Amino acid sequence: MGVLIIRITLNRVHAIRDDWSLSASGTLDEGVHLVSGDVGSGKSTLALMIAGLFPLSGGSIEKEGITSTMLSLQFPELHVTGLTVAEECTSWGVSPDDILGTTGLTGKRDVSPLSLSRGELNRLHLACILAKNHDLLLLDEPFSSLDCEEKAKLCTRIGQTSQGITIIFTHEQEILPRVTRIWEIVDGMLVDCGTPPDAFQNWHHVPSIIEKLTALGSIPDNLSLDDLKEAACRIRG
Amino acid sequence: MISIENLRYRNLAIDALTIRPGITTVIGPNGSGKTTFLKICAGIILPDSGTIVVDDAPPRQTDIGWVNEYPDRNLLFVNVADEIASPLRFRHDTCDSVDSAMKSCAETMVITHLLTRTVRELSGGEKILVSLAAALVHHPTVLILDEYDSHLDAHVKEKNEQIIRSSGAKYIIRCTQQMDTATQSDHVLFFDNGRVRHDGTPDQVFPFLKGTAYYPLLWGC
Numbered sequence: 001m002g003v004l005i006i007r008i009t010l011n012r013v014h015a016i017r018d019d020w021s022l023s024a025s026g027t028l029d030e031g032v033h034l035v036s037g038d039v040g041s042g043k044s045t046l047a048l049m050i051a052g053l054f055p056l057s058g059g060s061i062e063k064e065g066i067t068s069t070m071l072s073l074q075f076p077e078l079h080v081t082g083l084t085v086a087e088e089c090t091s092w093g094v095s096p097d098d099i100l101g102t103t104g105l106t107g108k109r110d111v112s113p114l115s116l117s118r119g120e121l122n123r124l125h126l127a128c129i130l131a132k133n134h135d136l137l138l139l140d141e142p143f144s145s146l147d148c149e150e151k152a153k154l155c156t157r158i159g160q161t162s163q164g165i166t167i168i169f170t171h172e173q174e175i176l177p178r179v180t181r182i183w184e185i186v187d188g189m190l191v192d193c194g195t196p197p198d199a200f201q202n203w204h205h206v207p208s209i210i211e212k213l214t215a216l217g218s219i220p221d222n223l224s225l226d227d228l229k230e231a232a233c234r235i236r237g
Numbered sequence: 238m239i240s241i242e243n244l245r246y247r248n249l250a251i252d253a254l255t256i257r258p259g260i261t262t263v264i265g266p267n268g269s270g271k272t273t274f275l276k277i278c279a280g281i282i283l284p285d286s287g288t289i290v291v292d293d294a295p296p297r298q299t300d301i302g303w304v305n306e307y308p309d310r311n312l313l314f315v316n317v318a319d320e321i322a323s324p325l326r327f328r329h330d331t332c333d334s335v336d337s338a339m340k341s342c343a344e345t346m347v348i349t350h351l352l353t354r355t356v357r358e359l360s361g362g363e364k365i366l367v368s369l370a371a372a373l374v375h376h377p378t379v380l381i382l383d384e385y386d387s388h389l390d391a392h393v394k395e396k397n398e399q400i401i402r403s404s405g406a407k408y409i410i411r412c413t414q415q416m417d418t419a420t421q422s423d424h425v426l427f428f429d430n431g432r433v434r435h436d437g438t439p440d441q442v443f444p445f446l447k448g449t450a451y452y453p454l455l456w457g458c
Contacts, residue, residue: 020349039362039393074361074388077307104268117307118384119267120415144387145306147266147414148450171362172392174415174454177445208391209454211309228454 006030006065006135006165008050015045022046022164026071027057031180032158033167034203034223040169041054041185043169046072047140050167063136070134071077071230074141074169080113087126088113094129103127118145130157144174151175152225158222173207176223196222239278239379244287248431249273249429251287256408259423260401263412264411264451272306272383272411273363278410279303291379291408299379302372302406306383312356317348320356320367324375330383342374346400358385369397372402385455386413394418399405416453427451434448 008028015022021167022042025153037043047052050061051071073079082088086096086109093236100106103123106117113121122145129137139158155177158166166181182199185192193199200206213231220231239256263271268309276282277289280296281303291299302324305311322339330338343349348366351359365388372380380401386394395434398421399445401409413419426440427435435442446452 018392019276036389036390039366075307075309077309093453117268118271140387143414144361145267145384145414148416150267151414152424152450171388173391174417175450205392212455213434225450225454232454 002072004065006163008051008064008066008165009062009138010059011062012059013049013056013061015042015049016057021179021188022051022190023187023188026139026183026190027156028165030163030165032161032177033165033181033183034176034179034181035169036127036171037183037185038205039171042188043185044140046185046190047071047138047167047169050095050136051138068134068136069136069138070129070132070140071138072126072129072140073104074144076118076122077114079125080121082113084110084161085113085116085129088124089128092131094131097129098122099131109191115166118236119150122146123150126154133161133164137161137164137166138169139166140169141171142168143170143175147176155224171205174209175225176207178222178224186212196220239289241289241292242291242404244277244284246273246277246282246284249277250431251352251433254433254436256409256410257351258425260409260411260421261424262412262419262422262428263426263428263433264414264416264419265412265426268429272425272427274428275352275381275383275410275412289391296379300375300377302375302377302380304368304372304382304385306387306398308361308368308384308388310365312364312372315357317354317356317359318343318352321352321370321374325372331439338374340456342370346370347375347396360405362390362393364432365389366393366397369401373406376404377406379402380409382409384412384414386411386415386418415457416451420453420456 010024012027013024017030058128059153063192089092089096089099181195182193184205186204202212216235218234220227241251241254244251265271277284277290279301325335345350365385419425420439425439426433427442435445
């Protein structure tokens with residue numbers, strides 16, 4: 001029996017609107033992929049296209065071995081369907097008891113999800129999504145509004161995902177998970193920067209902390225907090 | 238000075254706090270009261286008890302620029318140009334002066350290409366830039382930004398940092414989850430469970446946070 005391959009191939013995918021366009025080609029294998037790009041460059045549009053929710057102006061997207069896809073939108077408020085936090089959990093097919101305990105929202109079981117702070121809502125939303133396994137998980141700005149501790153916890157959780165393809169579309173610069181491959185959108189084109197740490201050299205959107213560490217002669221192995229701390233400590237001896 | 242005394246609102250409690258002119262950055266866990274504090278500073282909510290005064294006037298008698306952490310909750314109008322112009326129209330400026338102030342604000346923020354768009358067509362980051370323009374167009378005394386940077390890339394954030402600093406706003410109060418940004422402030426407040434746990438310059442506050450995810454990475458291992 002052959003090993004099941006999970007893979008996405010973008011064949012000259014194209015989207016055009018007025019004076020804006022986006023082109024993407026490349027292969028995404030199993031692992032965690034990071035896509036960076038300026039405000040308005042098309043990160044969210046690319047996420048929607050890969051999820052099959054945005055019409056392509058040209059090209060095609062080939063998906064192999066993917067039986068379940070989950071897209072987490074940039075605005076968690078757009079996902080809300082439950083009138084209470086508990087109902088919201090149930091709407092995702094997960095038990096409120098499991099989710100509320102781990103997200104520290106036990107006391108807010110009966111309040112409207114839209115009355116939560118944005119960070120709390122994002123925490124609830126991500127916990128519901130991550131409670132299940134997905135062959136393809138698309139996370140659009142998942143770190144937005146999360147506090148530093150929660151960002152670190154999310155990175156640990158993403159790092160524990162052992163199978164499938166996770167694609168993170170973000171401009172987060174400080175707290176990131178260990179990633180398999182780095183991509184960026186530059187001048188309307190998706191560019192494959194490669195695998196860390198070599199990718200750091202080709203990456204226009206390289207986080208300033210990595211630039212600073214590199215200038216000091218200490219290149220981190222990857223993007224996670226542990227990698228950055230290890231590199232920072234190498235400088236200090 | 239912004240002076241706060243014996244302030245209580247739900248679980249938020251601040252006995253005494255002074256905010257000097259300059260950039261004040263509020264940090265702390267989700268749900269610790271940061272947004273509630275910003276809303277009180279903006280006059281959007283009134284405290285249950287206690288006082289807050291901005292140079293001797295309450296927030297509701299002060300010119301405030303405000304950017305909400307939910308990008309869509311900032312936007313009232315269909316078109317970007319109308320959205321940016323709205324604070325000037327609400328105070329009945331003349332049509333000519335509204336138009337020129339709106340355009341010059343968009344130029345400063347390098348978003349003139351968005352002026353003909355509808356707000357629905359904007360990306361998350363673009364919505365925040367339009368909201369920031371609407372907050373700055375009337376030259377407020379106090380500019381309040383609730384995690385506006387969580388939607389911006391590093392280059393845009395750096396550019397906007399300069400725009401905010403040169404905006405003429407006497408007080409800039411913002412909350413962020415980016416500690417690199419927090420280190421570039423005059424004043425840092427660390428909130429936890431409705432209380433101001435630490436208050437001072439970045440050099441004074443961050444040593445208390447050593448060993449937590451709030452400690453700036455480049456400050457050491």
